[in-house]
Amino acid sequence: SLRELKQFMDKFYIKRGYSDVSVQLPEKVIKNIRVELLPGQKKAYLEEIQKFKKREIKGAQLLFNLLRISDGKLEGWKDVDFPETVSAKGQALATLVSSLGKQQFIVYSTYIDPLLASAKIVKSLGKRIGFFTGMNDDTRDRHLDAFKAGDLDALFITKAAQRGLNLENCA
Numbered sequence: 533s534l535r536e537l538k539q540f541m542d543k544f545y546i547k548r549g550y551s552d553v554s555v556q557l558p559e560k561v562i563k564n565i566r567v568e569l570l571p572g573q574k575k576a577y578l579e580e581i582q583k584f585k586k587r588e589i590k591g592a593q594l595l596f597n598l599l600r601i602s603d604g605k606l607e608g609w610k611d612v613d614f615p616e617t618v619s620a621k622g623q624a625l626a627t628l629v630s631s632l633g634k635q636q637f638i639v640y641s642t643y644i645d646p647l648l649a650s651a652k653i654v655k656s657l658g659k660r661i662g663f664f665t666g667m668n669d670d671t672r673d674r675h676l677d678a679f680k681a682g683d684l685d686a687l688f689i690t691k692a693a694q695r696g697l698n699l700e701n702c703a
Contacts, residue, residue, distance in 0.1 A: 565628070567620035569602065576601045603646060614656065615649040626653050629686075636679065639688045647688050659685040666690060 569577060577598060584594040603621060616622035629637070639654065641647040644667060655661050662675030662684045679687040 565624045567624045570618065570620050570623075572618055573601050573620065612649075614652075616653050619649070622649065622653050625650055626657060629654050629657055629659065634685075636682070636684070637686050639686060640690070641688075642691055644690060647690060651686075651688050654686050654688075661686045661688060663687070664689045 580589070580594055580597045580601065583589045584591070589597070603619070612618055616626045625639075639647065639650050641650065644665060647663075647665070651661055651663070660683065662679055664672045664676050664679075664687055668675070675684065675687065678684045
């Protein structure tokens, strides 16, 4: 049975710890980019606060709505041809990607919708993109191989597709 096979194979499974591989990893770079809300985002933000003050929505709903707005998720945001026009984060992403030149990079998001909007932005900049998500099981390995071979500039991934990947060839 599969359970017996797994128990048998567990004896042979070797996993290196972080301390074993950390010396081989590149320096971790964290760069926070502060962005101001765009006018449309500010308007939607203030409208949500007014709804809360009028008791049309409760605190948890207000927080959820404000976080969505600050992420650029205005109504129909993912269906817009140029998502960077409705999202300050989208504009910041476009600027950052443009500064990378020919360097490969990964865009990570917990959720698929922001990933799709980000992909539109990056693709509009002339970058070759692929996806490694839980939604493209049929093509994700092909995209991963193309990324590793240097045939793609960017790989868009979600946690749902996580498999302990080693992608040392990207920014």
